[in-house]
Amino acid sequence: MNYKGLLELGEKELARQERYKRRIFCCTSTACLSAGAGLAHSTLRQSVDACKCDEHEAEVVQTGCMGLCNRGPLVRVESKEEDTILYGDVSPEIALQIVAKHVPLGVIDEDAEVDDFDTHITPHDIPHYRESLRRAQNRKGLERNIIPTDLPFFTKQVKVVLSQTGHINPDKLEDYLAHGGYKALAHVLIQMSPEEVCNEIVASGLRGRGGAGFPTGLKWNFVRQEENEQKFVIVNGDEGDPGAYMDRTVMEDDPHRVLEGMIISAYAVGASYGYLYIRGEYPIAIKRIRNAILAARRRGILGRSVLDSEFSFNADIRIGAGAFVCGEETALIHSIEGKRGMPRIRPPYPSTSGLWEAPTVINNVETMANVPSIINNGADWYSNIGTEKSKGTKVFALAGQLRNTGLIEVPMGIPLHEIIYDIGGGVPGEREFKAAQTGGPSGGCISKEYLDTPVDYENLSKLGSIMGSGGLVIIDDSTSMPDFARFFMDFCVDESCGKCIPCRVGTVQLRKLLDKIISGEGLPEDLEKLDNLCNLVKSTSLCGLGQSAPNPVISTLKYFRPEYEALLRSEMPIELETV
Amino acid sequence: MTAQDLASTKINGHPSGDERFTAIDRTIKKFGNEKDALLEVLNSTQESFGYLSRDLLIYVSNQLNVPMSQVYGVATFYHMFTFEPLGEHNCIICQGTACHVKGADRIIQALADEFQIKAGETTPDGLFSLTTARCVGSCGLAPVVVLDGDVRGKETPDAITSRVKEIVSLSKERLAHQAEGE
Numbered sequence: 221m222n223y224k225g226l227l228e229l230g231e232k233e234l235a236r237q238e239r240y241k242r243r244i245f246c247c248t249s250t251a252c253l254s255a256g257a258g259l260a261h262s263t264l265r266q267s268v269d270a271c272k273c274d275e276h277e278a279e280v281v282q283t284g285c286m287g288l289c290n291r292g293p294l295v296r297v298e299s300k301e302e303d304t305i306l307y308g309d310v311s312p313e314i315a316l317q318i319v320a321k322h323v324p325l326g327v328i329d330e331d332a333e334v335d336d337f338d339t340h341i342t343p344h345d346i347p348h349y350r351e352s353l354r355r356a357q358n359r360k361g362l363e364r365n366i367i368p369t370d371l372p373f374f375t376k377q378v379k380v381v382l383s384q385t386g387h388i389n390p391d392k393l394e395d396y397l398a399h400g401g402y403k404a405l406a407h408v409l410i411q412m413s414p415e416e417v418c419n420e421i422v423a424s425g426l427r428g429r430g431g432a433g434f435p436t437g438l439k440w441n442f443v444r445q446e447e448n449e450q451k452f453v454i455v456n457g458d459e460g461d462p463g464a465y466m467d468r469t470v471m472e473d474d475p476h477r478v479l480e481g482m483i484i485s486a487y488a489v490g491a492s493y494g495y496l497y498i499r500g501e502y503p504i505a506i507k508r509i510r511n512a513i514l515a516a517r518r519r520g521i522l523g524r525s526v527l528d529s530e531f532s533f534n535a536d537i538r539i540g541a542g543a544f545v546c547g548e549e550t551a552l553i554h555s556i557e558g559k560r561g562m563p564r565i566r567p568p569y570p571s572t573s574g575l576w577e578a579p580t581v582i583n584n585v586e587t588m589a590n591v592p593s594i595i596n597n598g599a600d601w602y603s604n605i606g607t608e609k610s611k612g613t614k615v616f617a618l619a620g621q622l623r624n625t626g627l628i629e630v631p632m633g634i635p636l637h638e639i640i641y642d643i644g645g646g647v648p649g650e651r652e653f654k655a656a657q658t659g660g661p662s663g664g665c666i667s668k669e670y671l672d673t674p675v676d677y678e679n680l681s682k683l684g685s686i687m688g689s690g691g692l693v694i695i696d697d698s699t700s701m702p703d704f705a706r707f708f709m710d711f712c713v714d715e716s717c718g719k720c721i722p723c724r725v726g727t728v729q730l731r732k733l734l735d736k737i738i739s740g741e742g743l744p745e746d747l748e749k750l751d752n753l754c755n756l757v758k759s760t761s762l763c764g765l766g767q768s769a770p771n772p773v774i775s776t777l778k779y780f781r782p783e784y785e786a787l788l789r790s791e792m793p794i795e796l797e798t799v
Numbered sequence: 800m801t802a803q804d805l806a807s808t809k810i811n812g813h814p815s816g817d818e819r820f821t822a823i824d825r826t827i828k829k830f831g832n833e834k835d836a837l838l839e840v841l842n843s844t845q846e847s848f849g850y851l852s853r854d855l856l857i858y859v860s861n862q863l864n865v866p867m868s869q870v871y872g873v874a875t876f877y878h879m880f881t882f883e884p885l886g887e888h889n890c891i892i893c894q895g896t897a898c899h900v901k902g903a904d905r906i907i908q909a910l911a912d913e914f915q916i917k918a919g920e921t922t923p924d925g926l927f928s929l930t931t932a933r934c935v936g937s938c939g940l941a942p943v944v945v946l947d948g949d950v951r952g953k954e955t956p957d958a959i960t961s962r963v964k965e966i967v968s969l970s971k972e973r974l975a976h977q978a979e980g981e
Binding site: 250251253254255288289290292460461462463464465468500501502538539540541542543544555556557558559560561562617619620621625626657660691693695699704707711717 | 834835836837838839841842845872873876877878879880894895896897899900901932933934935936937938939940941943950951952
């Protein structure tokens with residue numbers, strides 16, 4: 221099918237959606253599902269059906285993340301006549317109240333055919349639901365579940381990657397098309413040469429969102445210039461950082477966006493096949509990406525002659541089996557080849573010799589998801605967001621001791637305190653902010669004095685942390701920093717693949733030293749030992765895992781040294797529970 | 800099993816009659832017996848059997864024509880593969896950063912004390928396994944546990960312990976009942 225055909229599909233879907241007076245969106249992303257969104261969703265659907273009103277009074281839409289995950293399940297009611305309302309903590313009971321409030325209870329025509337419209341309940345259940353709805357109408361207190369949409373949590377964000385999550389049904393290609401989906405791909409195929417695409421991405425200033433921040437356009441150009449018949453594109457969805465779920469959300473809630481970015485990159489570099497490597501722990505993401513691939517194949521977006529052009533490309537999924545190191549590109553390639561996911565020495569970089577020794581582009585999910593927006597709005601638009609060296613936006617998974625936790629997207633360069641206090645709402649209760657941890661086990665802790673720092677790649681690494689893939693965990697004064705450092709070291713000991721000695725042995729020794737210090741048996745020279753060993757592991761490990769494994773220790777030693785010293789004198793660190 | 804049944808399993812399923820092998824064979828076929836498919840094949844083996852026994856590893860090794868040493872090497876490298884069956888009930892405690900700072904350790908300790916097992920172990924009666932996960936990615940709901948596939952957010956040591964005790968004792972009763980019946 222060509223793009224004109226896709227456009228028609230999108231327009232048809234848009235017209236269908238516009239027939240509804242109101243649309244009730246229910247988040248069915250993993251976080252909300254964990255909080256009970258499955259029940260909320262089915263209650264919404266069934267009670268809307270039971271209303272038996274005009275068919276176009278309301279539609280219940282299964283959608284993706286709306287951001288404020290700690291108030292999940294989230295439900296948003298959009299209507300032509302009223303303002304949009306967002307509800308949080310939607311239990312089945314609240315779901316009934318929402319329907320009772322927004323959807324008129326129509327009159328049942330006793331003689332009508334029972335299954336006269338698409339229904340999710342058996343006729344037998346209708347009286348039961350109608351009775352529940354009548355009762356719910358009289359119940360009060362629904363206001364408590366309303367979340368004001370003018371909170372700084374929402375207004376301070378700038379959405380590019382997440383612009384459509386929470387607005388479209390991820391399992392429906394037509395919905396993506398109705399929101400301008402695959403427009404960028406069509407534009408690229410018809411009007412741009414591969415070189416122009418690469419240069420557009422270079423001009424946008426987009427850098428890899430997996431953590432290291434390598435300029436994406438530059439990487440594409442390397443692969444494009446390789447003269448090899450077979451080239452590959454890999455989307456890295458092996459998001460292993462504990463406390464981070466940005467990539468999962470994008471894959472779950474806007475899978476076609478990832479696919480579109482991937483196909484554009486394949487066109488730009490001349491690849492004919494690609495893999496999406498997804499963590500095995502993400503069953504919903506796997507399912508939705510799989511659905512997206514199937515839908516795209518059916519409509520000629522994947523396969524021979526994409527959108528009736530001369531370009532052919534197909535993609536498949538590879539499922540990771542739980543190894544943190546597979547986020548490293550050469551380890552990931554080995555894993556796709558069915559081997560142990562161990563990294564190898566670079567160069568050669570995957571751009572010259574990657575998957576099965578063919579030139580390969582590897583980009584993170586979020587990086588790929590930026591691409592359609594850049595093509596649609598132009599490189600200038602994108603490079604206007606962010607700072608001089610870090611362009612665009614960054615998605616963070618905000619977690620830990622904060623009032624508002626969830627998934628946010630902010631412009632690069634936003635000061636850390638705005639994220640923590642305006643968006644996150646600050647530390648709840650009597651506790652005080654102690655540190656912000658970015659970058660997971662490869663990152664570091666940033667203390668209070670540095671909260672004015674604008675968040676971008678350079679500034680974070682200057683502080684001894686890294687941008688990382690986007691985990692941002694806030695800890696309060698109840699957490700002991702040496703203990704926190706040991707938590708990450710435990711992780712690295714477990715996840716070290718064992719190939720190079722500095723990482724395999726070094727991380728174990730670092731943990732032993734931390735154990736010794738935390739148990740109160742540390743000697744003053746142990747801190748120096750810790751310092752030296754950190755630097756050794758950092759400078760001599762083979763891959764990013766080992767090179768960054770000491771970061772949590774280095775940064776906590778730097779900013780919270782008194783806590784370590786207090787332990788040396790076998791005293792408790794700054795009185796934990798009595799503060 | 801009648802002769803007819805036997806004949807039909809031969810045609811439709813695996814010769815052993817164990818339907819779970821069909822999923823493995825399907826994956827192997829999908830990848831055209833390619834050795835590269837090892838990880839995918841192990842994934843579907845783990846999925847259909849719940850764990851990778853020695854026999855299963857040998858089976859995969861033979862089917863893909865990959866040395867057993869390599870199959871074992873790959874299988875033990877990745878965390879998602881397990882080599883022993885889990886207990887009837889399984890409680891996964893998330894150990895992600897957000898859960899850690901919100902007290903996941905206390906939850907593990909409470910369950911470990913109650914059932915006298917360590918994380919990663921199963922009770923001798925095979926009724927309960929206590930396992931941990933790196934991060935289940937529901938950080939907004941920390942601390943999170945997954946009890947028999949059911950994700951429970953904002954959990955407390957007491958609440959989860961009493962819930963687990965409840966379901967385990969139900970299983971115990973059922974077993975006792977069955978034993979009586981026999």
